[in-house]
Amino acid sequence: MSGPSQVKDVPIGTGAEGRAQLIDFLASGVRPREDWKIGTEHEKFGFRTDDLRPPAFDGERGIEALLKGLTRFGWAPVEEHGRVIALTRDAASVSLEPAGQLELSGAPLANLHETCCETSRHLQEVRAVAEPMGLGFLGMGFQPKWRRDEMPWMPKGRYKIMREYMPKVGSLGLDMMTRTSTVQVNLDVGSEADMVKKFRVSLALQSIATALFADSPFTEGRPNGYLSYRSHIWTDTDADRTGLLDFVFEDGFGYERYVDYLLDVPMYFVYRDGTYIDASGQSFRDYMDGKLPAYPGQLPTLKDWADHSTTAFPEVRLKKYLEMRGADSGPWNRICALPAFWVGLLYDDTALDAAWDLIKDFSLAELHALRDGVPKHALKLPFRGGTVLDLARRALEISAHGLARRARLNGNGADESIYLEPLMEFVDAGITPAERKLALFHGEWQGDIDRVFRAFAY
Template sequence: MARDTSDTTPLTTRVELIDWFAAGEKPRADFAIGTEHEKIPFYVETREPVPYAGERGIRALLEGVGRETGWEPILDAGHVIGLAGQAGGAISIEPGGQFELSGAPVADVHATATELDEHLAATKRVADGLGIGFLDLAMSPKWSRAETPAMPKSRYKIMAGYMPKVGSLGLDMMLRTATVQVNVDFASEPDMVRKLRASLALQPVATALFANSPFTDGRPNGFLSRRSEIWRDTDPDRTGMLGFAFDEGFGYEGYVDWLLDMPMYFVKRGDTYHDVSGASFRDLMAGKLAQMPGEYATVSDWANHASTAFPEVRLKRFLEMRGADVGDAGMIAAQAAFWVGLLYDEASLDAALDLVSGWSATEREAIRATVPRSGLATPVPRRSLGAVAAEALAIARAGLKARARRDASGRDETIYLQPLEAIVAAGRSHAEDRLADFEGPWKRSVDPSFTHCRFA
């Protein structure tokens, strides 16, 4: 989660809220890719989670990476809680210490892969000296929620207090899961709508392809993507498949109205986060917020409120794909290639929309509900999700070929789809491979995952 926005320009009308999203429109020639990923740190020697404080804690890791890269510290009440890069990227920490790179906007998947490699190398140089490794699993396989250290970030304290009021698994989401997200641009409101609909309908395909969280509390949890299932019982007001996005006439206005109905978490003034959890943004705009009477909404408030919505695809001034478990470096780059191939070529976007055009709202919800457990075997109308995934990958490959973005060796971006094509060919996700390891060479222990499921 990147640094909170700081813009004190007042917001007084609903039109201004709509215009804030419209300001994200870009010429197609300027479309970029942003990739974010989280990774779970652990002490290599003991397989224990890494606390914030101490000579070998998360703060020491952040400070070391800052020295290594020259990135500037981001502070919250005197605590280093992230790093800001010169090109627009950032490093932040999630509530349970998950170490996140929010990549800078880059031109193609080759640049994403290079950025990722450089980040992992710099982080490893520091982490090795602290005895810290990083899991490439999307849920901590061993530690309980109580054993997971909480990070000193003010907004997380507010969220942690509110989560149990609206769902039973929100704290697990915060403390014990890790994801990879891809951000894509849009040229206009109609372009945004087409991309949002295609990516929402296909988000369960990504969940199945990237499923990688089969262990909890030291044993199999019954799911291929437990992370994805956790989101189904986190907070129904701010999560889900956004069925209204498929309604006739949907656009920025419809999304704004959904956000206005979504309860707030906080209002930030200066360096202070004020807990207004459950309050209405409409009341803040009218100066009638019970917790802060006479205080009015600003651009910062709206941007920060938008960042606390967690649907399967999130609209900000770009579209954020949110359905995938984190995996190794190859899988992180594959996530970027998958969505860029589907969404940045017009013929491929048309084909992606055609692929899901026959699905009803009820069918989309049923697929979303089933995929965390069943993965590629999830039934969809007239076939399996695995068959849809194969077709989606073929569409993405065609889109990347049409883009014809080549690296120094002359290779186009289709090279990054190879891990996904191997999964579809085998009909097995990484989660299924690791469950087989658990039953076989791991001898029904998750301890080997700290060696075999680790960022190199």
């Protein structure tokens, strides 16, 4: 989840003038192709190596101590009420999810080779600090062992507000906050029409990414009946701010329609002078009229709008760029594979056209059937006389060709399609990462979930 935005405090006008400002703000993200970048984010679960419990924020082996330790690599601390809750370096940041899941929000980079090097460097730095502290990190979509009430909470004002609000709007929101981890990629657009096409393709194929990356089959030490339980959790988190966004497929969709959607998403907070003001459930439209009950008589700024945009959690999220949000977290090579999958599909025109041809006649009913069925069945979910595996294979072929055409080569002369190899292996075998872990659990591990921490730690 995001922290306070870095957008300037430009006042938003009232009425039609203010709404036009918001539309222009979103549209200002349009970039020429030569400036398109790749921003990769991933989260991971910390655990104490002696008892496997998640580390608290405080203490010699706590998350704050880990963050302070990382400053020796040139990271600058970010504080909230005197506590270090994030780090920044150049255009990247390290931040905390509600239960201390450690997140790298990578810098906008030119190619996937740079992205993968960035991820590798980060994991090496974390390991250098964490190992002497007796801490390890695990990449999976859902915490495999500990109950919700055994997870710590980080001292961030944003999370306190969300923690109190979530149970009012869904039964799994607190699990989303404390027991899930994801990997996502942020990608640029070249025009409003380009944004619309990419948004539609990525929404339609988001369930395919969920299936390929499915890696959350355990809850509290036992199989939970899902392959991506993380994805299932979003179906009962908060209907006002999650889901497929059917309106994206309607005629006339563009920046204006997305602004109207965001205006109808209930607020969480207003951030002022280092403090989060609880505005949960209130309306940004009222705020624009100076009638926000939590902050009466005050008017919003573009920084408030940017903050508010981070509190919507659809399968694909639009800011000034598009965020792909459908994948479970995983090991190093799948952190690299997620941006590779989407860059191959969306950053090459021929590939984008082929992806559009693949999904253009999918009905909304079919899209919802994919979204609802993939968390449990993943690649084996039936679809149009075949299975999701067939769709995944075709999507990977399109992506690989798109990456080859980009022709961004590393020092060994390999193009970016090398990062798709883990996904190709899953498709060739017809199984997901989750199914491989389940086989180990029922076989070699003899039902001992503790083995997952030792076998799959970074």
